[in-house]
Amino acid sequence: MLKDAKTQAQNILGQAEKRGSEIVEDAKVKATEEADRIKASAQAEIEQEVSRAREGLRKEVASIAISGAEKILRKEVDAAAHNDMLETLVKSI
Numbered sequence: 373m374l375k376d377a378k379t380q381a382q383n384i385l386g387q388a389e390k391r392g393s394e395i396v397e398d399a400k401v402k403a404t405e406e407a408d409r410i411k412a413s414a415q416a417e418i419e420q421e422v423s424r425a426r427e428g429l430r431k432e433v434a435s436i437a438i439s440g441a442e443k444i445l446r447k448e449v450d451a452a453a454h455n456d457m458l459e460t461l462v463k464s465i
Contacts, residue, residue: 433465438458
């Protein structure tokens with residue numbers, strides 16, 4: 373009877389250790405998945421911010437270039453030639 377109790381206790385301890393290891397491993401897998409999800413989300417957000425910043429810069433550069441071109445062209449070109457040059461400039465930017 374004592375021998376059976378010891379065997380049963382060892383089985384219970386073995387099962388408990390196995391279950392504990394499974395819980396730890398499951399937690400590691402879930403943590404890794406969550407970390408990957410957070411990284412992917414952060415990367416997507418960074419890419420969106422970079423895209424918005426580039427578009428903003430592109431608009432600013434175009435505005436500055438047009439403004440400068442207007443100042444120069446007002447003195448040198450008639451209205452029709454002026455519009456053609458501006459359209460070409462905008463398309464190239």
